[in-house]
Amino acid sequence: MSTSPVLLLVDESGSRRVDPHEPHLSVTDWGVTRGDGIFESISVIAGRMPTLDARFDRLEASARALDLPLPNRSIWTDALRKAIDAHEPVDRLAVTVVMTRGVEGADDSPTAWLLARPARDFTGIRRSGVSVVTLDRGYASDAAEGSPWLLLGAKHLSYATNAAALREASRRDADDVIFTSTDGLALEGPTSSLVVRRGDLIESPAVEAGILAGTTQATAFGFFESRGYRTRFSAIAAAELVECDAIWLVSSVRQAVAVHTLDGHPMPVDDAMTADLNRWLGDEARLE
Amino acid sequence: MSTSPVLLLVDESGSRRVDPHEPHLSVTDWGVTRGDGIFESISVIAGRMPTLDARFDRLEASARALDLPLPNRSIWTDALRKAIDAHEPVDRLAVTVVMTRGVEGADDSPTAWLLARPARDFTGIRRSGVSVVTLDRGYASDAAEGSPWLLLGAKHLSYATNAAALREASRRDADDVIFTSTDGLALEGPTSSLVVRRGDLIESPAVEAGILAGTTQATAFGFFESRGYRTRFSAIAAAELVECDAIWLVSSVRQAVAVHTLDGHPMPVDDAMTADLNRWLGDEARLE
Numbered sequence: 001m002s003t004s005p006v007l008l009l010v011d012e013s014g015s016r017r018v019d020p021h022e023p024h025l026s027v028t029d030w031g032v033t034r035g036d037g038i039f040e041s042i043s044v045i046a047g048r049m050p051t052l053d054a055r056f057d058r059l060e061a062s063a064r065a066l067d068l069p070l071p072n073r074s075i076w077t078d079a080l081r082k083a084i085d086a087h088e089p090v091d092r093l094a095v096t097v098v099m100t101r102g103v104e105g106a107d108d109s110p111t112a113w114l115l116a117r118p119a120r121d122f123t124g125i126r127r128s129g130v131s132v133v134t135l136d137r138g139y140a141s142d143a144a145e146g147s148p149w150l151l152l153g154a155k156h157l158s159y160a161t162n163a164a165a166l167r168e169a170s171r172r173d174a175d176d177v178i179f180t181s182t183d184g185l186a187l188e189g190p191t192s193s194l195v196v197r198r199g200d201l202i203e204s205p206a207v208e209a210g211i212l213a214g215t216t217q218a219t220a221f222g223f224f225e226s227r228g229y230r231t232r233f234s235a236i237a238a239a240e241l242v243e244c245d246a247i248w249l250v251s252s253v254r255q256a257v258a259v260h261t262l263d264g265h266p267m268p269v270d271d272a273m274t275a276d277l278n279r280w281l282g283d284e285a286r287l288e
Numbered sequence: 289m290s291t292s293p294v295l296l297l298v299d300e301s302g303s304r305r306v307d308p309h310e311p312h313l314s315v316t317d318w319g320v321t322r323g324d325g326i327f328e329s330i331s332v333i334a335g336r337m338p339t340l341d342a343r344f345d346r347l348e349a350s351a352r353a354l355d356l357p358l359p360n361r362s363i364w365t366d367a368l369r370k371a372i373d374a375h376e377p378v379d380r381l382a383v384t385v386v387m388t389r390g391v392e393g394a395d396d397s398p399t400a401w402l403l404a405r406p407a408r409d410f411t412g413i414r415r416s417g418v419s420v421v422t423l424d425r426g427y428a429s430d431a432a433e434g435s436p437w438l439l440l441g442a443k444h445l446s447y448a449t450n451a452a453a454l455r456e457a458s459r460r461d462a463d464d465v466i467f468t469s470t471d472g473l474a475l476e477g478p479t480s481s482l483v484v485r486r487g488d489l490i491e492s493p494a495v496e497a498g499i500l501a502g503t504t505q506a507t508a509f510g511f512f513e514s515r516g517y518r519t520r521f522s523a524i525a526a527a528e529l530v531e532c533d534a535i536w537l538v539s540s541v542r543q544a545v546a547v548h549t550l551d552g553h554p555m556p557v558d559d560a561m562t563a564d565l566n567r568w569l570g571d572e573a574r575l576e
Contacts, residue, residue, distance in 0.1 A: 007315060020315075022311075023310075023311045023312050023313050023314050024311050024314070024315055025311050025312075025313035025314070025315060025317070026311050026313070027312055027313060027386070027401050027403055028403070029313070030451075031320045032313060032319045032323075032325075032386075032388070032445060033327070033384070033386070033445065033447075034323075034445065034447040034448060035320075035322075035323025035445050035446040035447055035448050036448045036451050039321070065452075066448065066452065067452075098315070098320075098321070101451075115315055135435070136431075136434070136435050137438075138426070138427045138428075138431040138435055138438045138440075139427065140426075140470065143424075143426040146424070147424050147426055148452070148456070149423060149449060149452040149453040149455070149456045150426045150449055150452075151448055151449050151452055152426075157320060157322065157323050157446075158323040158445075158446030158447060158448035159321075159322040159323055159324065159446060160323050160324050160325075160354065160444045160446035161437060161439050161446065162322070163322050163324050163389075164354065164355075164436070164437040164438075164439055165437040168437045182428065182431075182470075
């Protein structure tokens with residue numbers, strides 16, 4: 001059992017545990033010199049191995065978008081099992097898996113690792129919600145269609161603009177961001193998917209608009225369907241967000257947070273429903 | 289004297305030389321997990337210390353765009369001097385300086401390094417030129433203006449889309465890319481600036497269109513002015529590129545390469561002028 005993060009380096013033959021406090025990356029890794037790689041974040045609750053199909057599907061889609069080798073599911077599953085076993089028992093582990101294009105001038109092997117750490121405690125923000133600003137992401141909602149090199153919808157390491165958007169939010173005294181397209185659609189957060197409620201209809205933006213297919217978003221739809229809501233993917237006008245009955249940003253580790261303020265306007269929040277949704281998301285992760 | 293790359297880790301107190309074959313970066317460095325950092329490439333010809341003002345100005349602009357600490361010019365200059373002295377004499381060193389946001393959860397110190405290596409030999413491509421495809425960068429030419437979080441014009445580490453565009457070019461049997469804006473302007477290459485000739489007029493796109501201010505581009509303008517050409521920054525319609533009398537992509541290490549084919553159309557090339565331009569760019573680097 002380890003009280004520190006568990007880090008495994010992964011290659012085509014398997015995974016091996018290394019000291020997380022030591023450096024393991026070359027300064028000529030394409031992951032750092034070009035942000036050229038892909039990642040996934042996985043929640044492990046109470047030490048139970050989650051179902052990884054949806055994660056692997058998305059990691060594969062990202063690998064395809066970046067012309068990277070497809071991940072070997074059995075090696076990665078084995079690595080996650082090893083990390084869970086090696087880490088001291090905690091309520092929730094935040095696991096990151098990363099694959100970069102490897103080291104400049106070396107062979108074509110990716111650099112890959114799995115890092116398991118106790119998740120930050122998001123219980124406070126799940127209860128309090130967040131204030132959000134909408135920021136233009138600069139792309140039209142049809143940009144992804146003809147321009148695969150824009151890598152829209154891939155979960156890759158070139159996230160400097162996401163980080164910059166979150167700093168802009170902070171400058172505007174907000175906690176988070178909802179990106180919008182140049183043609184006025186609401187898209188997603190820098191690290192979360194968007195779910196809105198209008199009456200008995202629950203909606204999320206369609207991935208065709210160039211956003212990430214949200215794995216937690218899919219689980220959230222399951223929750224609402226179990227409660228009798230209709231769910232659908234649709235084009236959500238950014239200008240209509242303020243008229244929604246509820247807005248959530250959902251992601252695997254932070255789970256669901258209600259948007260209580262949008263561009264300075266107070267938004268309706270339903271604390272009981274947010275709590276139920278988070279219980280469902282936690283249970284799902286536990287059951288997976 | 290070293291026959292291998294010279295790597296210096298840089299912090300606020302100075303720089304120290306380390307083994308370039310050892311890993312030096314943590315897997316939780318924001319440089320790799322988010323592509324969150326900035327860089328510059330510097331050519332060092334015949335071991336002569338270049339003038340660094342324009343480089344530092346751009347590095348500072350990038351640091352400001354990403355809310356990173358401004359680089360300490362005297363420490364970086366000293367590091368470059370040390371690297372030049374430590375490297376075995378070569379015709380041309382390609383030097384990369386990088387500053388990331390540092391390590392997740394640590395203090396706010398950036399991770400920074402300088403890496404000096406012999407430059408690749410680009411003499412062949414400077415003579416032969418390149419075939420280029422135009423690819424839509426997905427942004428309108430006024431996107432930079434109101435949306436600083438898009439980091440357009442900053443030289444940052446989130447270059448996965450640039451790498452993807454170059455792979456797309458390769459799939460189309462081309463060597464390089466000229467990005468275009470959604471409103472039809474020619475912008476820049478993934479790692480180079482665009483210079484075109486129309487009669488006695490030499491033009492480059494204006495940085496207001498959300499492109500990087502090219503340091504080599506500025507030197508190229510100087511060359512053409514010395515030859516009696518007028519130079520100007522302007523909006524260059526992508527559709528008009530094919531009617532230009534010459535197109536070059538210019539960058540610090542590869543220098544100037546003529547575009548001999550644009551989206552499959554043969555373009556006029558002037559081998560003598562390209563050679564003269566490259567001599568000037570090389571001399572400038574030597575004289576700086």
